[in-house]
Amino acid sequence: MAPSLSDYKTGVHNDWCPGCGDFGILNAIQMSLAEMGVARHEAAIFSGIGCSGKTAHFVNVTGIHTLHGRVLPFAQGAALANPNMRIVAVGGDGDGLGIGAGHFVAAGRRNVNMAYIIFDNGVYGLTKGQASPTLKLGTKTKSLPSPNVNYNVNPVGLAVTSGFTFVARAYSYDVRQLKDIIKAAIAHEGLAFVDVLSPCPTYNDINTRDWYAGGGTGGGDGAERHSRIYRLEDEGYDPVVHFAGAGELNEKLGQALSRSLEWGERIPTGVFYHNETVTPYDGRIRDQIRNYAENPPALQAIESGGRATTDVSPMLDELAA
Amino acid sequence: MAGRVDVSWLVGGPQGSGVESAAGIFSGACASMGYHVFGKREFYSNIKGEHSYFVVRASSGEVRSNVSGADIMVAYDTETMLRHHADVRGGTIIYDSGMQKAMISDVATMDRDYAARLGAELAGAGRPEGVEGAVAAARGAGTAVHAVSFRAILSSLAEEAGNPRLRGMTRMFNVIGASLSMAALGIPEEATRAAIRRAFAAKPEVARLNEMAASRAYSAARSEVGRARATLAPRGGPREGTMLAQGYHGTAIGKIAAGCRFQSYYPITPASDESVYLESHVELGVAGSRPGSTLVVQCEDEISAIGMAIGSSIAGARSSTCTSGPGFSLMAECLGWAGINEVPLVITLYQRSGPATGLPTRHGQDDLLFAVHAGHGEFPRIVYASGDVEESFYDTARCFNYADVYQVPVIHMMDKYLASTILTCRRFEASRVSIDRGRLLTRRAGEGYRRFALGGDGISERARLGVEGAEFWCTGDEHDEAGHITEDPVVRAEMMRKRLSREGLALRAIPDAEQATLYGSGEIAIVSWGSTKGPILDALEEVRAGGGPEMRFVQVKMLHPFPASYVAHLLEGATTIVDVESNYTGQLGALFARSMGREPDHYILKYTGRAMTSTELAGALRRVAGGTAGRREVLTYGA
């Protein structure tokens, strides 16, 4: 029997604040797995630490709630040891772009086959609203005693320049688009990144649901209020790199970067960059380990009746006196 | 030790000049002749130019350590001559005559403090502060000193080969030096040439040139050096089943045999050699199965390295990381995560001298207490130490079994001394490696699988990723049986007991023989751990041979949980307890005192970054036996 949406929900009490944007992301993840028909035992959610990190306990597939900033190493280790698993890593913007920023860049370079979703709320939710790396310079949320003194990280731009091969942005209140993007991210061959704008009503009173919906855009000059969010695809934007080689690649990188800088009046969502001409890490491994895909580390036979079966004699012969 | 041949050979030169290959050639030739070999390398944290040296001991009997001093030295650079001439009291020195006029002040690489001490010493004896002074000092100490023109050997080689460019091939000074000394020791030219062929097996042309150089050096040695005072006469050929191994081979090949299939690491001396070895042997033959492989991932830092290894272990692969002190410091938080989530993991910890970057390429055993305590909070772990390279092969396999059976992180303590030794040892026997994966679940569980189910002996079934019906949760937060977050005080208490009872369980179930080893007998008992084993065993022989008392030695292998009652049993009847270790504070002594309720009577310690020699250790033990030892005996030998 094909699994239904409810199969992907645990009964674990969800303690997020009412109105938290993260609910939309959680729903979209569960819907994606259900629609893709991913068997529960073939998927695992890895999460970091933060409000967002609890997601692993709410999705009814194996859930590994790791440490603050470390979700990517844990998830990549699992994905590499058993590439048959569908691995989805999730975490906060502080988790992935503050304490875990080094792993973010390194993961891009590796391009391991998995998806990574950042719950981007501009604050450190779980520690009570300190500025996160994505909060804009000079912004003063109600949780901050004074305006943010740091420039912001550009998650999409950083992903694109670090080697991620699928880079998208979505909005947690547009669950349908979000779900489609997450499905595409999971299906992607290589490392996919989704930056999900997710309002934190408790601490971030600047980038609120109303703000994204157009709050403040009307102004006093009679202009109509309009949603700040638009879809790249609606403008005929083509994120796909079709050919290996520098020409098209640079063009697509450049357009993704320049769109990633748009903010304020117009905030793009959708797929910024999609490049399957780059060999994923497991493909690179196959150059050294020919049967890696068929016999990955986690599934190898290493003993028989309690006796080691690996033949080390070639190594010992090399050392014979 | 009458009738025993025992020769210590020293070669030094700038880093990058082939000191290591020279030592490899010497060791290879000795091993092929049937000698036991033990050598260690000393080097700076530098790639090119700083002083490095190798001391290799070749003996007709078993050798497990270096002695103080050397019987023969070959110096093809000034710094080696200046630094080590005094190590060769009464032996033989061969040096390149090209350096004759060099002064201490010409050696830019020498530590200033060292240069000042050396200068003062030579000047104090009224000798020139340079090579000539060193030569005079050596001769004064009864050493035979031979100046040989290495350039002239190159010239004759160039002539023979009809290639004038070879005249400038100073890169071959290492092989020329080694060959001169080997000729002087009476090692047959063919043994040297065979060792050269083997050392350069991947580059036949280089091998051929070096063989020719060796041949020229042999003839130069015949006319200009003659026989050294010590000799290594031909023996019956290589001993059956003997290997010439480097320090990291034990853990590296041990991991392969033990079925470790995932290793993540971030480069650091002296740990990365192991990972690089694994990287160069990824595809593996497996009896009764398709080929296997080790996936080695070079990470962005050590946090990632341990994080990946944990992820891979959760996926079901035997997984490991290998690091040194600075990297292990970064791993502490993840170590605790592995602890609270009962993840099997082996961390091979090649210690060096800290703190911080400390002496980055020098030896130390300063991380014992850190390994025992690393990470916040309380969680079970096993800390296990190997005493030598051969042990480390079998111990590596044990560590993986402990990790799987008790579902705990295991820290396998190694160190720089072990890592940078070259030695003959018995061929590792893979047939002796058993594999016990504990309660690993690889097939469908019944209904209601709970990863952290309470009850029984506290060890619950551990599903790997991908097992239908055995989905599970892990979290660094306290969790319930399913793995979901809880802050319930009752569950918390039960989970703490579940996890921490593991240590008592391990202590009871792991055979005594794996926890500690007793050598010898006597009222004076040494307690120690790790790589001091070799120097201690050799020192005990030396003390006895010199008419001193028989002593016993308890090598503690499992350091946490501490096998207090078994160690107490091994120490029955001992009146004096001597703690021996390469650190300042006596860390095993602290564990010992805490677990045994009694402090060691003496501490023999060394923290210069250089491993103990059996000679200096024997000296300290004689003082203990003679009642003249202080509470702390601090050793300092070695440049």
Ligand SMILES: Cc1ncc(C[n+]2csc(CCOP(=O)(O)OP(=O)(O)O)c2C)c(N)n1
């Ligand atoms: C090493 C470490 N430092 C600090 C913390 C405390 N901490 C918990 S969550 C968090 C920030 C969470 O912010 P973010 O990652 O943006 O997640 P959010 O709660 O906003 O979803 C911090 C700093 C921690 N758990 N670990």
Ligand code: SF4
């Ligand atoms: S603090 Fe913010 S991010 Fe955290 S649960 Fe509440 S609303 Fe959501």
Ligand SMILES: [Mg+2]
């Ligand atoms: Mg956040």
